[in-house]
Amino acid sequence: MRLDIDILHRQGDFVLDAKLLIEESATGVFGHSGSGKSTLLRCIAGLIKPSIGRIELDGETLFDSDRRIWVPPHKRRIGVVFQEPRLFPHWTVRKNLIAGKSRRNIKPPCSEAQVVDLLRIEPLLDRSVRELSGGEKQRVSLARTLLAYPRLMLMDEPLSALDSFLKSRILPFLDRIHRELDIPTLMVSHELTELLHLSDQLVLMKGGNIVSHGTLSDVVKHDEMAELIQEKDLNHIIGHQLRGRVINDPNHHECSLSN
Numbered sequence: 001m002r003l004d005i006d007i008l009h010r011q012g013d014f015v016l017d018a019k020l021l022i023e024e025s026a027t028g029v030f031g032h033s034g035s036g037k038s039t040l041l042r043c044i045a046g047l048i049k050p051s052i053g054r055i056e057l058d059g060e061t062l063f064d065s066d067r068r069i070w071v072p073p074h075k076r077r078i079g080v081v082f083q084e085p086r087l088f089p090h091w092t093v094r095k096n097l098i099a100g101k102s103r104r105n106i107k108p109p110c111s112e113a114q115v116v117d118l119l120r121i122e123p124l125l126d127r128s129v130r131e132l133s134g135g136e137k138q139r140v141s142l143a144r145t146l147l148a149y150p151r152l153m154l155m156d157e158p159l160s161a162l163d164s165f166l167k168s169r170i171l172p173f174l175d176r177i178h179r180e181l182d183i184p185t186l187m188v189s190h191e192l193t194e195l196l197h198l199s200d201q202l203v204l205m206k207g208g209n210i211v212s213h214g215t216l217s218d219v220v221k222h223d224e225m226a227e228l229i230q231e232k233d234l235n236h237i238i239g240h241q242l243r244g245r246v247i248n249d250p251n252h253h254e255c256s257l258s259n
């Protein structure tokens with residue numbers, strides 16, 4: 001994956017001024033509240049049109065103010081997962097997933113069965129969304145986004161509405177998205193431990209700017225990090241080896257949405 005961003009965007013008094021080249025498969029975006037993390041993700045997704053600049057994904061220009069290029073969000077093949085799952089509450093899980101499936105003529109990077117299996121939602125397929133727990137809904141929402149076959153997944157605080165038990169249940173599923181399906185991810189979180197668990201590299205933002213980008217050991221040297229690191233993060237940081245984790249792989253079973 002190669003995501004090349006050079007944009008400037010004004011909204012009210014806030015200015016996002018971001019120049020960034022991301023080539024890693026899993027990147028975490030970190031920074032104080034109001035530093036511009038969500039705005040950056042929304043610009044990449046096409047939910048905000050930057051004032052000026054350029055965004056390229058894998059050599060395709062998604063936005064270029066000089067050349068008047070603007071690819072609308074639904075044509076970018078970028079999946080976005082928000083804090084609150086976005087599903088049709090009165091529909092069954094299966095109907096929600098079918099509605100989210102890509103109708104484009106592209107080679108699917110993964111099968112329906114793989115996605116259903118990856119997120120362990122097979123037992124939920126015929127249940128109504130409104131009967132599901134918060135964690136179950138977020139897993140269905142992730143599955144729905146994956147079935148649109150995105151070439152990049154943007155996740156904006158996907159765990160922050162969940163309690164710590166559910167977070168710990170969903171975290172391994174997020175990890176499997178790029179490890180097993182090979183879909184690059186860009187994730188915003190206030191929780192450094194979550195980002196360390198899921199990311200190869202970190203992007204640190206402050207006041208609308210990218211102030212550091214690199215491995216944890218690169219980014220942790222930045223003064224801004226001293227304010228952001230909480231006591232509970234220290235154990236994770238000490239001796240942390242990005243990507244050196246083992247994820248349980250419970251029993252594999254196949255199923256199809258059209259059952």
Ligand SMILES: Nc1ncnc2c1ncn2[C@@H]1O[C@H](COP(=O)(O)OP(=O)(O)OP(=O)(O)O)[C@@H](O)[C@H]1O
Nearest residue numbers: 011012013014031032033034035036037038039040
């Ligand atoms: N529609 C808007 N109009 C004007 N200002 C906005 C708008 N949306 C966001 N802002 C401002 O832009 C700045 C960046 O917001 P953004 O949501 O990107 O920050 P963030 O880093 O994601 O914050 P948080 O961690 O609290 O979610 C903030 O100062 C916010 O108040």
